[in-house]
Amino acid sequence: xxxxxxxxxxxxxxxxxxxxxxxxMCIPGLWVxxxxxxxxxxxxxxxPVWVPERLTLNNFAKIFGLGEAQVAIPVGSYFMNSxxxxxxxxxxxxVIGMAGGYAFARFxxxxxxxxxxxxxxxxxVPAIALSLxxxxxxxxxxxxxxxxxxxxxxxxxxxxxxxxxIDGFFRQIPMSLSEAAQVDGCTRWQAxxxxxFPLAKGGIAAAGVFAFLTSWNEYALAAQLTRSTDSKTLPxxxxxxxxxxxxxxxxxxxxxxxxxxxxxxxxxxxxxxxxRGLTFGGVxx
Amino acid sequence: MLRALRVRxxxxxxxxxxxxxxxxxLFVVALPLAFSLYTSMTxxxxxxxxxxxxxxxxxxxxxxxDNAAFWAAFWRTILFLAIALNAELLLGLGIALLIxxxxxxxxxxxxxxxxPMMFSPILVGFQFKFIFxxxxxxVNNALQSLxxxxxxxxxxxxxxxAMFSIIVAEVWMSTSIxxxxxxxxxxxxPRDPVEAAKVDGCNSWQVFRHITLPFLMPFIFIAxxxxxxxxxxxxxxxxxxxxxxxxxxxxxLWTLIARVGYDNAxxxxxxAMAYVSTLLSIAFTVFFFRKLMAARRYMGGAE
Numbered sequence: 001x002x003x004x005x006x007x008x009x010x011x012x013x014x015x016x017x018x019x020x021x022x023x024x025m026c027i028p029g030l031w032v033x034x035x036x037x038x039x040x041x042x043x044x045x046x047x048p049v050w051v052p053e054r055l056t057l058n059n060f061a062k063i064f065g066l067g068e069a070q071v072a073i074p075v076g077s078y079f080m081n082s083x084x085x086x087x088x089x090x091x092x093x094x095v096i097g098m099a100g101g102y103a104f105a106r107f108x109x110x111x112x113x114x115x116x117x118x119x120x121x122x123x124x125v126p127a128i129a130l131s132l133x134x135x136x137x138x139x140x141x142x143x144x145x146x147x148x149x150x151x152x153x154x155x156x157x158x159x160x161x162x163x164x165x166i167d168g169f170f171r172q173i174p175m176s177l178s179e180a181a182q183v184d185g186c187t188r189w190q191a192x193x194x195x196x197f198p199l200a201k202g203g204i205a206a207a208g209v210f211a212f213l214t215s216w217n218e219y220a221l222a223a224q225l226t227r228s229t230d231s232k233t234l235p236x237x238x239x240x241x242x243x244x245x246x247x248x249x250x251x252x253x254x255x256x257x258x259x260x261x262x263x264x265x266x267x268x269x270x271x272x273x274x275x276r277g278l279t280f281g282g283v284x285x
Numbered sequence: 286m287l288r289a290l291r292v293r294x295x296x297x298x299x300x301x302x303x304x305x306x307x308x309x310x311l312f313v314v315a316l317p318l319a320f321s322l323y324t325s326m327t328x329x330x331x332x333x334x335x336x337x338x339x340x341x342x343x344x345x346x347x348x349x350x351d352n353a354a355f356w357a358a359f360w361r362t363i364l365f366l367a368i369a370l371n372a373e374l375l376l377g378l379g380i381a382l383l384i385x386x387x388x389x390x391x392x393x394x395x396x397x398x399x400x401p402m403m404f405s406p407i408l409v410g411f412q413f414k415f416i417f418x419x420x421x422x423x424v425n426n427a428l429q430s431l432x433x434x435x436x437x438x439x440x441x442x443x444x445x446x447a448m449f450s451i452i453v454a455e456v457w458m459s460t461s462i463x464x465x466x467x468x469x470x471x472x473x474x475p476r477d478p479v480e481a482a483k484v485d486g487c488n489s490w491q492v493f494r495h496i497t498l499p500f501l502m503p504f505i506f507i508a509x510x511x512x513x514x515x516x517x518x519x520x521x522x523x524x525x526x527x528x529x530x531x532x533x534x535x536x537x538l539w540t541l542i543a544r545v546g547y548d549n550a551x552x553x554x555x556x557a558m559a560y561v562s563t564l565l566s567i568a569f570t571v572f573f574f575r576k577l578m579a580a581r582r583y584m585g586g587a588e
Contacts, residue, residue, distance in 0.1 A: 022380075025400075026400050028412055029412065032408075032415060100306040123515075125318065126539055129559030132324070160310070213403065217405030235405050252415075256411065
């Protein structure tokens with residue numbers, strides 16, 4: 001056997017081993033996705049049915065109330081609530097985060113490090129601990145069980161980390177670029193939109209996806225601050241499937257797929273920037 | 286004069302740029318926390334609104350001191366975090382090293398690796414409740430089909446097994462974030478020192494121990510800092526999987542807060558507990574942030 005062939009074989013073997021490990025890691029998630037397309041009877045079967053005998057879309061039809069609906073769970077309005085709340089809070093958090101991130105990346109000012117740390121510390125308050133006073137205050141303000149109430153909370157949840165990421169992306173762009181533009185007669189505002197923003201666009205998109213995922217997946221606060229179809233989001237709605245002693249596994253799996261798919265698509269779109277942005281912000285001070 | 290104006294402008298600019306961020310954080314986090322501090326000094330119960338006006342000082346905190354259930358949950362939370370964070374770090378490091386070694390097809394595996402990151406914590410909880418179910422769960426089905434056991438193992442009913450299952454779920458959810466951050470570190474690592482060490486006769490363990498690991502340290506602290514920002518999301522997992530049961534044996538601080546505050550409606554006491562949990566989270570973050578800053582200075586990246 002030649003040496004080159006040997007090397008290629010061992011590289012292939014390593015790849016295969018790693019691939020198998022990754023697949024094993026993904027099995028718990030894949031199992032839920034598979035269950036979403038299996039009839040409940042097959043999920044509950046004893047002895048277990050390993051290879052699905054038939055796949056069905058019935059579970060999805062059921063939770064959307066089509067066909068022989070047994071449980072009427074308003075998945076449609078949950079989905080819309082989730083979408084409106086996540087998109088709005090992401091957009092606002094991005095605008096605020098861009099301003100803040102630019103300030104941290106481009107200006108020197110007093111207490112800079114303390115201010116940055118205090119922002120992060122405000123993010124670290126456990127959601128369930130924060131939910132207690134918010135529950136009381138939001139009731140008084142009359143914004144409990146409204147989309148607005150949750151949007152405001154999620155903006156605050158996303159601003160610190162968005163600033164962390166965007167700060168990192170702006171730091172990667174040499175200051176001399178915008179200075180050169182300013183020498184050529186641009187205002188700082190123009191230099192930002194013409195030079196720095198286009199260069200940081202990918203990173204800002206990644207920060208946006210992170211913010212979206214946080215809002216889209218959040219449960220602890222939403223569970224306390226929402227009550228009805230006016231504002232309940234998908235993660236809260238997922239709990240509708242658990243009755244006192246029984247769980248509709250098939251329905252819940254279908255709902256799980258509905259929650260995962262948008263997150264999946266978005267993450268894969270920006271994964272390259274995601275990895276770069278996460279680390280760069282932290283290391284180069 | 287133009288120069289003076291410019292200096293004033295640049296002094297004002299960060300203030301203007303940061304005002305929206307701090308306004309939001311003040312309104313949604315800082316003020317509610319202040320209100321929460323006040324509430325923690327009242328015997329407030331949700332069903333009796335007038336109790337919010339009675340000030341009892343630190344009595345709720347003093348009572349926590351003697352509250353066995355609280356301390357059990359407190360130490361269980363610390364233990365849970367210690368085990369979970371270390372397991373996540375080690376597994377993440379292992380995966381990152383493995384993927385870094387690949388000479389081709391790296392991107393595909395990197396993408397697969399990110400799969401668990403997209404799962405909502407509440408979904409992760411549901412998913413492992415499904416998998417560890419004693420009757421229909423894939424784990425018991427597999428064990429029984431392989432003939433490794435003939436009875437159904439009560440994963441979520443037995444106290445110790447339930448804690449184990451919860452840790453598995455938590456580790457599953459968060460390992461990929463460590464793997465990604467550490468992989469990014471490995472990819473940014475210069476090759477020369479490694480080659481030089483190999484020429485000088487270092488074995489691969491020595492290379493890892495004395496070159497790779499020191500280089501990765503800042504990345505490890507970044508991962509820990511980012512992770513410590515939301516350690517409390519484990520609440521979702523426990524809430525779905527066991528609800529703190531059986532008989533409170535998987536109760537963490539966060540589920541205890543929810544039980545006392547919402548189920549028992551004893552808001553004053555719950556707010557006192559919430560304060561303790563907040564301080565715990567802050568301590569975690571400050572600890573790792575400090576380490577990160579020190580590592581940055583060491584790398585010479587600081588301003």
